[in-house]
Amino acid sequence: MQHRSPGHKSSALPIEAATALRGRFGEDFQTEAAVCQTHAQTLTWLPPEAPYGVVFAYRKEDIRDAIRICSRYAVPIIAFGAGTSLEGQVNAPHGGISLDLSRMDKLVELAVDDMYVVVEPGMTREALDASLQTSGLFFPVDPGAAATLGGMASTRASGTNAVRYGTMRENTLALEVVLANGEIIRTGTRARKSSSGYDLTRLFVGAEGTLGIITGLTLRLYPIPEAIAGGRCTFDTIARAADTVLQALKKRIDLARIELLDSLCVRACNRHAKLAMEEAPTLFVEFHGDMLHVERQAEKFRRIVVSGGGRAFDWATDQEERSKLWAARRNAWWAIHEMFPGRKGVTTDVCVPISRLSDCVDQARVDISRLGLDAPIVGHVGDGNFHVLIMLDVENSAEIAKAEELISRLNQMAIEMGGTCTGEHGVGQGKMAYAAIEHGGAIATMQAIKHALDPNNILNPGKMLAPAKANRLFGQGRSP
């Protein structure tokens, strides 16, 4: 357990805590350096900070008992799902243990008539998709990563479908949560709406494991659409693409997905898959409904594209054709990484009112260009949400400083435009400084709630609401 670098307050678990955890969990409590490191090796751009030990949970009583032991010895406890969070949410800056929930991956109940499912927190969305295959239903929230549903709830994740189906906020009906005192509570019901009591479900969704640890989720499902139309069109400028999004929303086009790739993304996709798409800002759209409905939506959208100065809108309802049209969007992440071999991708996301989307993206592009960075932009533009993927040479400290400047400028600009410093990645460690700016005096209210529910600050400390420190890209951590 002595693998922490110096400078940390303590370099191991208190011996009594380790003994208690060993006694309760046996082989499911592990402290080998390799296991601890694995639980800090995530998709985040922040330096990994490994826990002192890992508890593998199989049932809610394991979570309860781990929290009770950690509470008794004031040991930090950090819920861990798939390790796909992007802003350092599962790092252990104050040590403590990682509570690995990946083995709690069962579907508990599928209610086809009422269109909900109850799952354990470690179930991944792909596993849920597979479980639903014959039900006629689907769960719409689809972040890029192979995330767990508990993690998705905890970061208030969304994805490409949010413009029509909402995010984890709208699609989590109820939760079971273990509190810092070890009590297990249930929030919400299986009814679709309620006016009864404080909305604790929405409080734990997005709390990143700082208020409690989710042991079960009741999620809303939707009937699989009869037909899907997918399409693609290009524009001279991002402003024209963004204006087309705004027009489509105002003209009540029933959008299920509307995604933007900038021209650099498109170039990467062309190289990756030997395509010959025009290397210009490109919108990818999808419509859900019955065949006539999706055809009519596609036709209406085509007219908006044409009148907005876009080029030919290609669309199809046939699955194979749709798949070809959308291939670039689906492969964008890998295509970009392939285009910049040896670079590390650092992604940041913001979300603004849709009328400001074009200004915000344009200004980001100006900054990227001025700073000489390679940073394609991908957006869930129906929500006003977009990502900048900065492809960094991590040996080049000047470039790192420029990336920090870009992230800082972009986040502050989004907040000034009436938006938020993160549309779907969460705050974790990476956005604490911007969240503090965004929320102003409301941060104190959040801190009061945190203190009320976790007075000893054992639940994922050093995240979200902690005193904001400047997070330096690759600047202050141990090497992985």
Next chain:
Amino acid sequence: MQHRSPGHKSSALPIEAATALRGRFGEDFQTEAAVCQTHAQTLTWLPPEAPYGVVFAYRKEDIRDAIRICSRYAVPIIAFGAGTSLEGQVNAPHGGISLDLSRMDKLVELAVDDMYVVVEPGMTREALDASLQTSGLFFPVDPGAAATLGGMASTRASGTNAVRYGTMRENTLALEVVLANGEIIRTGTRARKSSSGYDLTRLFVGAEGTLGIITGLTLRLYPIPEAIAGGRCTFDTIARAADTVLQALKKRIDLARIELLDSLCVRACNRHAKLAMEEAPTLFVEFHGDMLHVERQAEKFRRIVVSGGGRAFDWATDQEERSKLWAARRNAWWAIHEMFPGRKGVTTDVCVPISRLSDCVDQARVDISRLGLDAPIVGHVGDGNFHVLIMLDVENSAEIAKAEELISRLNQMAIEMGGTCTGEHGVGQGKMAYAAIEHGGAIATMQAIKHALDPNNILNPGKMLAPAKANRLFGQGRSP
């Protein structure tokens, strides 16, 4: 100010508090009995409990200063909008002042492109509708009453459109709130989604003024649909009507409204408006979209009705025809009151998973019949939400006891069915006992949050989370 009946802890405001309020608010602080009584004369079935004084607020600084004075002298402060809440939310069981927000009724900003509006809390939804008339946009949340938007947010109101557009929970983007300590915070942003920080917006929505007082709301708007189809059909049994709702949802019918009246309601409407509708369980539906879409939805719905044993489904897109078809639904409240002259209507609402709707309504009808009560049922059945309107002879104590039994049985049954004791009316005083059953251990979490944000319990005390007492119908209050 000496108008309180004996038995209360104190019978007036502390003299220092009254002096401070008079000094700050002058004529906008009133203590005349008539004014105080007016602020307890609401639509609730609970006995009125008047405040000791009323402050009329014109701007957020008034709210802030009223809270600061109340905080200094530990005086309860109760936000008051239109007085249309149903569960005693604006009663003053512990005295204190009512903060009348009805004069803060301005539209602050209308963002047509981004489809949101910023309003003061005292604006009514009718006034908002009027303000939006030329914008091409509308706000969908439509509780029956002429409520204020601040009150609607505070009770997490919904209405007939919720099946498609959601409730105040989904449609409140951001809030400005004055806390118990007098600080003014902003929650949320103008972006459509965010993963930044605890979801304070959703925490204050539905908190019934117990955590803070709302001084401004940013609400989501929607484009007015190009076309609307409205229709009506009858069934032999409520079970068949409820099954039709379930089938329509599963078969992806794009429902904008789906409302149920039971046969007693229909009879009342026939009498009220000299109609000749079949006196059987009746569904009223509405579809929004372009003309072809709504026509197709109506046709698809017709097929479901027929195969589910319903009678002819009459529908129309013409406004006048639609209006006729829906007249009964719109007039139900008044028709029922007219049918039972001299009776007082006591309404209770519950919400269950949709597959349990028919069982729950059927059991309610069995109980109503066994108890010999006159109690029609009206439901927002697309959400699993329905209301029982008990028409009571308030001089008949045996009948009152029966109504109490019905309410108790219905609420507990809804909770046992995985539902909630209130879909849209809120907890107030009337549902405290049932909310305690529904939330179990989670009530302590709510109390911890309440204590953290309002340690002296000055914000609307005795509501929602207070130790549950048996609320006797007309049983314990002073006469109005």
